[in-house]
Amino acid sequence: MLLKDFYSVIQSTKEEGKIITQIRINKDHVLYKGHFPDRPVTPGVVLMHLFKEEMERQTGRKLQFSKASNVKFMAVVDPNVDDVLILELETEENFNALNLKGIAKHNGCVALKINASYN
Template sequence: MLLKDFYSVVQTTKKDGHFFTEIKIRKDHELYQGHFPDRPVTPGVILMQMFKEELERQTGRELKFSKANNVKFMAVVDPNVDDILILESEIEEVGKAITLKGNARNNGCLALKINASYN
């Protein structure tokens, strides 16, 4: 985990080739002291990292980000409003490369859409 104790995985389920991972964000994490003290916002790069870490957990492989074809930040993830994040992942392995199509939802809203490749 890149950020020590930032989140914990509550559960992961698989349905129709998709992984659904429920993550609990630690809203008192020191990251939020700087981003931002009066209104905490989970940085987009951290959301992207969570997908990478979850993908590594699902595949049992250490991966390196290769490229993103499409990344859209759709809503702010404020842990004081809702500290549960749902990652939906669809993965495809071709040789050593893995492609990910993912959505992150928080407080019932789509927060992030990502299509990325990893090696």
């Protein structure tokens, strides 16, 4: 885990080729003291990294980020509004790469859409 104690997994299920994982964000994490003290916002790079960590957890493999496309940040993730984040992941193996289509939902709306590859 890149950020110690940043989140915990509530539950994870596999449905129709998708992995759906609910996590609880630690709204008291030190990250939010600097980003930002009066209005905490989860950094986009951290949201992107959550997908990598979840894929490592699911596959039992250490992965390295290779590339991303169609990265769309669509809503702010404020842990004081709703500290539960839902990650939806669809993956496929292609030679040495693990390709991911991911959606992060927060407080009933899409916060991030991403297509990424990992080695």
